[in-house]
Amino acid sequence: MAGTPRPARRAVLVGGLGGFSAAAIAACAPSAPEEPAQQGGAAAAGTETLTIATTTDVVNFNPTVGNSRSDQWVTGLMYPRLLTIASDGSKEAELAAKWGYVDPTTGYYEIRDDFTWSDGKPLTAADVAWTLNAVKKDAPSGTFYGQLANFVQATAVSDTRVEFTMATPDSSLVDEIGFWGCVVPQHVFEPAGSIADFANDGSGGGWVSAGPYVLTKVQAGQSYTLDRVAKYPLVEGGVPVAAKVVYRVFPDVNTEILALRSGEADVIANALPPAQVQPLTATDGLAVEKATGLGYAHMVYNMDNADLAKAPVRQALAHAADYEAIRKVALSGQAVSTGSSPLMPVLAKYHDPSITEYPFDPGASRTLLQQAGYTADADGMFGLTFRLIYSLQDSVTSQWAQMVKDSSAKAGIAIQLQGSERNTYLAQTNDGDYDIYAGNFAIMDDPVLNFSLSYLPGGAINYTHVDDAALNDLIGQGAATTDLDEKVGIFREAAKMVHEQVYDNIMYTQDLFFAHSDEWSGFISRPSELLSIVNPVSVASATKSAG
Amino acid sequence: MSIASFALRRLGRGVLTVWFAVTVTFLLLRLLPGDPALAVSSPTQTEATRALLLTQYGLDKPLAEQYLLYLGQLLRGNLGTSFTQSVPVLDVLAARIPWTILLTVGALVLTVVIGIPLGVLAASRRGGFLDKAVQVFGVTGQSLFVPSIGVLLLFVVGLKLRWAPIGGAYSDGTYGGQWYLSVLHHLVLPGLSLTLVQLGSYVLTLRATLVDALADDYVVLARANGLSERRILWKHALRNALLPATTLIGLQLGFLVGGAVLTETVFAYPGVGRGIYEAVTQLDFPVLQGAFLMLALTVVVANTLTDLVYGWLDPRVKAS
Numbered sequence: 001m002a003g004t005p006r007p008a009r010r011a012v013l014v015g016g017l018g019g020f021s022a023a024a025i026a027a028c029a030p031s032a033p034e035e036p037a038q039q040g041g042a043a044a045a046g047t048e049t050l051t052i053a054t055t056t057d058v059v060n061f062n063p064t065v066g067n068s069r070s071d072q073w074v075t076g077l078m079y080p081r082l083l084t085i086a087s088d089g090s091k092e093a094e095l096a097a098k099w100g101y102v103d104p105t106t107g108y109y110e111i112r113d114d115f116t117w118s119d120g121k122p123l124t125a126a127d128v129a130w131t132l133n134a135v136k137k138d139a140p141s142g143t144f145y146g147q148l149a150n151f152v153q154a155t156a157v158s159d160t161r162v163e164f165t166m167a168t169p170d171s172s173l174v175d176e177i178g179f180w181g182c183v184v185p186q187h188v189f190e191p192a193g194s195i196a197d198f199a200n201d202g203s204g205g206g207w208v209s210a211g212p213y214v215l216t217k218v219q220a221g222q223s224y225t226l227d228r229v230a231k232y233p234l235v236e237g238g239v240p241v242a243a244k245v246v247y248r249v250f251p252d253v254n255t256e257i258l259a260l261r262s263g264e265a266d267v268i269a270n271a272l273p274p275a276q277v278q279p280l281t282a283t284d285g286l287a288v289e290k291a292t293g294l295g296y297a298h299m300v301y302n303m304d305n306a307d308l309a310k311a312p313v314r315q316a317l318a319h320a321a322d323y324e325a326i327r328k329v330a331l332s333g334q335a336v337s338t339g340s341s342p343l344m345p346v347l348a349k350y351h352d353p354s355i356t357e358y359p360f361d362p363g364a365s366r367t368l369l370q371q372a373g374y375t376a377d378a379d380g381m382f383g384l385t386f387r388l389i390y391s392l393q394d395s396v397t398s399q400w401a402q403m404v405k406d407s408s409a410k411a412g413i414a415i416q417l418q419g420s421e422r423n424t425y426l427a428q429t430n431d432g433d434y435d436i437y438a439g440n441f442a443i444m445d446d447p448v449l450n451f452s453l454s455y456l457p458g459g460a461i462n463y464t465h466v467d468d469a470a471l472n473d474l475i476g477q478g479a480a481t482t483d484l485d486e487k488v489g490i491f492r493e494a495a496k497m498v499h500e501q502v503y504d505n506i507m508y509t510q511d512l513f514f515a516h517s518d519e520w521s522g523f524i525s526r527p528s529e530l531l532s533i534v535n536p537v538s539v540a541s542a543t544k545s546a547g
Numbered sequence: 548m549s550i551a552s553f554a555l556r557r558l559g560r561g562v563l564t565v566w567f568a569v570t571v572t573f574l575l576l577r578l579l580p581g582d583p584a585l586a587v588s589s590p591t592q593t594e595a596t597r598a599l600l601l602t603q604y605g606l607d608k609p610l611a612e613q614y615l616l617y618l619g620q621l622l623r624g625n626l627g628t629s630f631t632q633s634v635p636v637l638d639v640l641a642a643r644i645p646w647t648i649l650l651t652v653g654a655l656v657l658t659v660v661i662g663i664p665l666g667v668l669a670a671s672r673r674g675g676f677l678d679k680a681v682q683v684f685g686v687t688g689q690s691l692f693v694p695s696i697g698v699l700l701l702f703v704v705g706l707k708l709r710w711a712p713i714g715g716a717y718s719d720g721t722y723g724g725q726w727y728l729s730v731l732h733h734l735v736l737p738g739l740s741l742t743l744v745q746l747g748s749y750v751l752t753l754r755a756t757l758v759d760a761l762a763d764d765y766v767v768l769a770r771a772n773g774l775s776e777r778r779i780l781w782k783h784a785l786r787n788a789l790l791p792a793t794t795l796i797g798l799q800l801g802f803l804v805g806g807a808v809l810t811e812t813v814f815a816y817p818g819v820g821r822g823i824y825e826a827v828t829q830l831d832f833p834v835l836q837g838a839f840l841m842l843a844l845t846v847v848v849a850n851t852l853t854d855l856v857y858g859w860l861d862p863r864v865k866a867s
Contacts, residue, residue: 025645025730032722057825059631067589139599141584146591196603199633220642221817222715250714250815251824254698259713259815262706423581423830430585441590453591460591 053265078209083178104169125156140196172448212540240540312372314502316365320411365411386435568843627833647818654741666753688747697813714815
């Protein structure tokens with residue numbers, strides 16, 4: 001009978017759909033390994049797998065391109081940094097054993113001689129010099145290139161010593177390149193052409209690592225598996241403890257926490273949302289560790305606005321925010337005051353305790369505005385309305401932006417909130433399309449660099465659009481000297497100026513908390529979310545308790 | 548009209564639809580605030596570096612030139628290279644598409660398999676307790692939101708009962724038959740969530756059309772001829788009631804792929820929906836263009852198939 005949907009036809013349709021799905025999935029099926037994965041040889045080496053949860057995929061396996069946290073965490077296990085950051089914000093040795101200045105425009109690193117690439121080739125100063133020169137030449141989009149503005153050229157003067165020249169004297173460059181840079185294998189990256197275009201996706205025969213682990217398998221969107229290398233000199237015993245490290249992607253933080261609680265993940269790499277710290281601390285089987293924050297949250301007043309160009313107006317705004325309440329409510333108390341200074345307490349050598357936080361005092365704000373010639377109307381408002389932008393992806397800032405709006409109204413200043421998705425927010429920031437900018441920086445570890453970028457005219461993050469000759473002069477002096485005591489004095493002076501003039505309103509440094517299964521111990525916590533308990537030495541030292 | 552010319556007309560309409568989708572996607576992406584260089588580079592990068600990146604991405608050329616280059620590229624079967632991952636877009640999508648197909652087709656099949664009996668049950672017991680229960684279930688299902696139902700299922704079934712894994716598409720270290728079992732095990736919760744959110748509308752549509760069909764003259768005639776209720780219901784009334792429900796399934800395929808973005812995010816499922824979300828945040832134009840082209844093709848193919856199946860089910864459609 002024509003047109004009748006016979007059972008056989010239906011079966012063909014359903015079978016076709018099913019077959020299509022099965023064929024598509026079969027293409028993803030992994031092959032069983034032909035032989036067991038290679039294990040390290042030291043007695044301390046274990047057989048366990050450490051599973052680390054993250055919320056984002058690895059975007060790019062080339063460490064000079066990848067900017068996301070997951071990129072940095074995964075590639076950080078393969079490509080060593082020259083320097084790392086200690087708990088007081090100062091730089092510590094990692095691949096480099098010594099570092100410093102030959103003269104005001106020449107820096108050097110003396111690197112260890114016991115690092116090798118996982119394919120057996122030694123890691124030498126030639127790799128370091130090639131990496132620096134290639135990044136400078138090809139300008140990859142990662143953070144690394146941003147540090148090289150004043151860098152000219154590097155030369156390997158021996159197998160363990162690299163020297164590089166600078167365009168002008170720069171007392172922060174050796175430290176900043178040492179931390180933000182990494183070293184890649186010249187023999188793998190150079191044949192690929194431009195370092196900016198090289199995907200380093202393992203398609204040319206796998207990855208080559210000089211870190212504690214080497215990437216062996218990628219399931220896009222799901223997991224990244226790294227195997228232990230035979231030798232990693234920075235860990236006790238010379239061999240990483242866990243046999244494998246698997247980074248698993250859980251884009252939703254609630255799912256990520258459920259995975260930790262269920263045992264599917266052993267560690268959460270990203271900092272916990274403030275509201276989750278207390279519940280997870282109280283959860284059996286879990287441990288929560290603290291890492292010092294190295295960044296800050298701040299509000300910046302755009303001096304291109306005629307009213308905000310006046311110091312009393314900025315000072316009035318600074319007195320119109322209740323910082324203590326913000327830290328208590330939006331961050332559950334997990335933040336510390338910086339004294340409204342860009343030299344945060346974590347930068348112990350630089351922090352100046354004599355600079356104190358702007359007190360929340362709407363009355364003082366009103367007085368300042370009246371003295372500046374503003375008059376309040378019958379409702380107590382001064383006729384000042386400012387548009388404050390923030391990113392909707394930043395839940396903490398979204399929360400305190402509302403608090404700032406409410407408290408500013410008490411001082412007679414109207415704030416219009418404009419939360420936007422990230423790309424709109426970035427575009428507005430880049431175009432200076434705001435009166436008040438609210439946001440945060442994850443790592444502000446070096447005063448020379450931070451002050452140069454934040455307060456010099458043309459600085460990439462000079463969101464205030466400030467150009468103060470006296471401040472410019474101080475920053476220039478601070479950048480030129482390599483005498484630490486002199487530098488500290490100069491930047492304290494500069495910080496005082498920033499504080500008094502409210503060129504920046506630093507609100508807090510967030511304390512960071514990281515959760516892991518209590519079956520694992522031995523983590524070595526370092527400041528910032530980038531390093532925290534998932535820095536290479538920490539991951540390589542983590543041990544699973546017996547039983 | 549022959550089936551060949553019917554199919555040819557549908558195909559021509561499909562090609563036009565895909566071209567329109569490709570063009571609109573191309574233009575819309577370039578209207579988004581911000582630019583890809585700003586989205587991927589560090590905030591400390593200078594304007595000169597950002598300009599260099601835009602040149603590398605080919606975004607410094609006039610819009611018309613970019614469009615013509617893109618169309619030429621597409622005609623050669625080249626979807627371009629991801630801005631952020633530096634690998635061909637085809638590779639990016641190929642690694643993720645199978646999982647989305649499995650999830651959406653699985654949910655679609657499950658919807659039909661559960662939906663038809665439920666719709667029949669409700670319509671055949673019109674006004675009774677079971678009918679009311681199915682209607683309540685249908686309305687509730689329509690108001691479900693994937694993240695809510697997803698987190699609830701994960702908490703109860705994944706964490707408390709430990710019956711299903713929390714995330715991913717399969718367990719590491721499984722091979723052969725064990726791997727396929729692992730894939731099915733990981734599919735249970737995301738598949739169930741996606742099915743639950745679309746089942747309601749399917750069941751309610753089927754019920755309503757079946758209730759109408761059961762009141763038609765041919766059903767009265769069939770009863771008078773002594774056909775069993777079971778035969779009337781499953782062989783005659785259901786066939787007519789399936790027509791709008793089949794249309795709905797075709798339309799829902801597009802919705803399913805959209806719903807997969809949320810499902811894949813909550814269940815950490817490595818499909819293309821999540822890839823799209825990530826590409827949006829990074830303004831990775833080539834990946835987005837490739838993904839939307841793929842989605843447009845999916846919807847066009849689904850609708851064409853629906854039209855063909857519709858004609859197959861009801862010869863009057865073919866004839867018109």
